[in-house]
Amino acid sequence: MPNPLVITVPGEYSGTVTKGGKPMTGVVLYLHDTDNNNSYSGQIKDGKFTVLLPDGNYQLDRVNDMNNFKNYTLDLKFKAAAGGIDPGGSLTITIP
Numbered sequence: 001m002p003n004p005l006v007i008t009v010p011g012e013y014s015g016t017v018t019k020g021g022k023p024m025t026g027v028v029l030y031l032h033d034t035d036n037n038n039s040y041s042g043q044i045k046d047g048k049f050t051v052l053l054p055d056g057n058y059q060l061d062r063v064n065d066m067n068n069f070k071n072y073t074l075d076l077k078f079k080a081a082a083g084g085i086d087p088g089g090s091l092t093i094t095i096p
Helices: none
Strands: 011-019 027-033 039-044 048-053 056-065 070-081 084-086 091-095
Touching: 011 070, 027 048, 056 091, 070 091
Parallel strands: 011 091
Antiparallel strands: 011 048, 027 039, 027 056, 039 048, 056 070, 070 084
């Protein structure tokens, strides 16, 4: 008997990114899965982003501000499962 085809549908996770209290735009967010090192990214528009992620453990690595040619290094770890984020319930990134 052949092995069944298994398809995992990723969950949709949203968040916000602000710098100095203002929403960022024209920015790319980079993160990776800490369990198997797969990389993911999401574009930020008007301070908001959405990424599709399978359940797992993640680390937000950096925000790349394409408008000002600046990278902001992050080390924010979280768990994505069943449509929720732990800790905090949502992804909120504040850059001073």
